[in-house]
Amino acid sequence: xxxxxxxxxxxxxxxxxxxxxxxxxxxxxxxxxxxxxxxxxxxxxxxxxxxxxxxxxxxxxxxxxxxxxxxxxxxxxxxxxxxxxxxxxxxxxxxxxxxxxxxxxxxxxxxxxxxxxxxxxxxxxxxxxxxxxxxxxxxxxxxxxxxxxxxxxxxxxxxxxxxxxxxxxxxxxxxxxxxxxxxxxxxxxxxxxxxxxxxxxxxxxxxxxxxxxxxxxxxxxxxxxxxxxxxxxxxxxxxxxxxxxxxxxxxxxxxxxxxxxxxxxxxxxxxxxxxxxxxxxxxxxxxxxxxxxxxxxxxxxxxxxxxxxxxxxxxxxxxxxxxxxxxxxxxxxxxxxxxxxx
Amino acid sequence: xxxxxxxxxxxxxxxxxxxxxxxxxxxxxxxxxxxxxxxxxxxxxxxxxxxxxxxxxxxxxxxxxxxxxxxxxxxxxxxxxxxxxxxxxxxxxxxxxxxxxxxxxxxxxxxxxxxxxxxxxxxxxxxxxxxxxxxxxxxxxxxxxxxxxxxxxxxxxxxxxxxxxxxxxxxxxxxxxxxxxxxxxxxxxxxxxxxxxxxxxxxxxxxxxxxxxxxxxxxxxxxxxxxxxxxxxxxxxxxxxxxxxxxxxxxxxxxxxxxxxxxxxxxxxxxxxxxxxxxxxxxxxxxxxxxxxxxxxxxxxxxxxxxxxxxxxxxxxxxxxxxxxxxxxxxxxxxxxxxxxx
Numbered sequence: 001x002x003x004x005x006x007x008x009x010x011x012x013x014x015x016x017x018x019x020x021x022x023x024x025x026x027x028x029x030x031x032x033x034x035x036x037x038x039x040x041x042x043x044x045x046x047x048x049x050x051x052x053x054x055x056x057x058x059x060x061x062x063x064x065x066x067x068x069x070x071x072x073x074x075x076x077x078x079x080x081x082x083x084x085x086x087x088x089x090x091x092x093x094x095x096x097x098x099x100x101x102x103x104x105x106x107x108x109x110x111x112x113x114x115x116x117x118x119x120x121x122x123x124x125x126x127x128x129x130x131x132x133x134x135x136x137x138x139x140x141x142x143x144x145x146x147x148x149x150x151x152x153x154x155x156x157x158x159x160x161x162x163x164x165x166x167x168x169x170x171x172x173x174x175x176x177x178x179x180x181x182x183x184x185x186x187x188x189x190x191x192x193x194x195x196x197x198x199x200x201x202x203x204x205x206x207x208x209x210x211x212x213x214x215x216x217x218x219x220x221x222x223x224x225x226x227x228x229x230x231x232x233x234x235x236x237x238x239x240x241x242x243x244x245x246x247x248x249x250x251x252x253x254x255x256x257x258x259x260x261x262x263x264x265x266x267x268x269x270x271x272x273x274x275x276x277x278x279x280x281x282x283x284x285x286x287x288x289x290x291x292x293x294x295x296x297x298x299x300x301x302x303x304x305x306x307x308x309x310x311x312x313x314x315x316x317x318x319x320x321x322x323x324x325x326x327x328x329x330x331x332x333x334x335x336x337x338x339x340x341x342x
Numbered sequence: 343x344x345x346x347x348x349x350x351x352x353x354x355x356x357x358x359x360x361x362x363x364x365x366x367x368x369x370x371x372x373x374x375x376x377x378x379x380x381x382x383x384x385x386x387x388x389x390x391x392x393x394x395x396x397x398x399x400x401x402x403x404x405x406x407x408x409x410x411x412x413x414x415x416x417x418x419x420x421x422x423x424x425x426x427x428x429x430x431x432x433x434x435x436x437x438x439x440x441x442x443x444x445x446x447x448x449x450x451x452x453x454x455x456x457x458x459x460x461x462x463x464x465x466x467x468x469x470x471x472x473x474x475x476x477x478x479x480x481x482x483x484x485x486x487x488x489x490x491x492x493x494x495x496x497x498x499x500x501x502x503x504x505x506x507x508x509x510x511x512x513x514x515x516x517x518x519x520x521x522x523x524x525x526x527x528x529x530x531x532x533x534x535x536x537x538x539x540x541x542x543x544x545x546x547x548x549x550x551x552x553x554x555x556x557x558x559x560x561x562x563x564x565x566x567x568x569x570x571x572x573x574x575x576x577x578x579x580x581x582x583x584x585x586x587x588x589x590x591x592x593x594x595x596x597x598x599x600x601x602x603x604x605x606x607x608x609x610x611x612x613x614x615x616x617x618x619x620x621x622x623x624x625x626x627x628x629x630x631x632x633x634x635x636x637x638x639x640x641x642x643x644x645x646x647x648x649x650x651x652x653x654x655x656x657x658x659x660x661x662x663x664x665x666x667x668x669x670x671x672x673x674x675x676x677x678x679x680x681x682x683x684x
Contacts, residue, residue, distance in 0.1 A: 118541075122542055125467070125484075138467040235423070
């Protein structure tokens with residue numbers, strides 16, 4: 001069997017490793033932490049809640065821990081029974097020594113019943129916005145969808161962005177897709193992107209982020225295609241209502257289909273396109289892509305960049321709220337807001 | 343074919359109509375509204391957003407409108423395209439003449455992808471807690487799961503409870519199941535309940551409400567059974583890890599399975615039990631139940647009581663926040679809370 005390196009390649013087709021793209025971020029994080037610690041402060045601390053027996057979740061937790069330890073951040077895994085998770089979250093929300101919190105999903109699983117609402121969705125919003133290192137609570141998603149980039153009017157504290165979508169943005173920056181000559185918020189001007197997945201965890205936030213930066217984004221899911229422009233959701237014109245049609249005009253294709261059966265037809269991919277796979281399954285035949293598609297750049301997984309973004313988000317939370325404001329979320333941010341009404 | 347009234351019945355088996363159970367609430371609402379209007383104030387107003395072409399959703403909207411008009415409340419249906427709903431919600435959130443908001447689901451549908459998060463789940467939390475007449479935003483669910491019954495420390499403003507679960511509680515009160523000799527929060531003491539469904543819209547909030555009132559509740563879903571006591575989630579003992587086992591010891595069985603194929607085995611139902619069907623499908627063979635199960639009381643649907651609860655919730659929101667506090671949710675309650683941090 002031929003080794004990967006001897007697989008035939010189309011002209012300048014290239015496979016890019018996430019580990020390489022993650023390196024500059026890891027270096028930056030290490031020097032930031034070194035400065036924090038040398039100034040006599042403790043390093044920021046992430047608590048990761050593991051409440052299932054899923055080997056993939058455990059592997060992710062171990063992987064997070066290794067990266068955090070390597071980079072000088074504090075990490076603590078808390079293993080809890082699923083029915084005790086909410087109370088454990090509440091304790092961490094109120095603990096001033098905890099700067100970031102994440103949950104390894106699934107906990108109760110994502111059972112669709114009636115029109116929506118799983119216990120896991122509920123848990124995601126039980127993480128205080130002051131500590132939500134994944135950026136997946138409703139407050140940060142809503143900020144993103146409304147292109148509001150700061151948590152407060154003074155615009156000193158940036159919002160947390162969801163890790164996996166943020167990793168995709170950083171990969172695209174690393175590949176030189178963002179035009180740094182243009183102002184922030186316009187650096188993807190003229191770029192066409194297809195994002196195949198529209199979950200609230202990956203696909204929709206990613207579509208919004210790229211559109212907020214000026215790209216035209218086609219958000220493709222099982223039964224519909226929407227177009228995002230500047231964070232605004234539009235119905236896609238009739239001619240573009242197929243995955244094939246949007247992929248054929250896309251400079252960038254992001255694959256995030258949570259199914260082993262899904263494979264994108266490589267013949268749809270434009271020469272010179274960038275293809276990123278963010279699903280745990282391979283949504284495309286990598287060898288066929290690299291063999292047939294001229295100038296394509298393929299990133300098979302973004303996990304290492306995602307973990308670097310977890311670290312960056314923790315640093316941001318520590319910067320934003322490290323002097324203890326987080327504890328004021330108290331038992332409920334909403335109660336605080338309601339209580340503030342005269 | 344025999345008419346329903348001539349179907350054989352077991353001793354004192356009884357079918358109870360929701361329309362009858364709804365009447366006292368309707369009368370109470372009408373007199374409250376009459377008092378509001380005669381004092382020179384405008385009646386509270388509900389805005390219902392219809393953003394799909396689902397005939398069932400439209401029928402529910404028309405049904406809501408008829409009930410609200412009959413009872414002297416204001417109702418306005420706003421038909422919007424699905425991709426314009428978020429902005430339309432935001433406008434209603436900030437409109438001081440709107441006291442309650444609801445969405446007729448599904449909008450984008452409940453597509454499970456990765457571990458959770460549908461666009462519809464997101465929208466549910468875009469309704470301001472100051473106007474959430476369905477009581478389904480995260481703030482009210484979280485309050486319920488933590489058995490916090492008021493929105494503020496002063497304990498003047500009661501939390502909104504989700505309509506369908508609240509309707510079930512009111513049906514049980516109407517049937518004399520709640521023991522009014524006991525203190526509030528203990529009136530279901532000793533009662534055993536099985537709730538077949540654990541969605542965040544119906545089953546889980548209902549289980550929590552009944553447990554908060556002292557019942558032992560078995561919460562049954564496709565692949566697990568939990569026990570709720572006093573709002574606390576417990577793992578069920580091994581002997582009770584089947585629907586049959588929990589139903590056989592239950593005084594009350596609530597059926598909410600969103601599938602035409604699901605039918606509860608009537609032989610599992612205890613003599614004298616109360617069976618409520620809250621699903622749009624009939625989860626039990628009504629005639630077989632009434633023919634074989636002595637002293638059973640069966641409520642085939644609770645929709646009319648649910649609409650009465652929508653009305654009551656609107657009155658509560660108007661009472662709690664009718665002087666305009668709701669507008670202060672501004673573009674984001676969370677921003678308010680964050681902004682309040684010194």
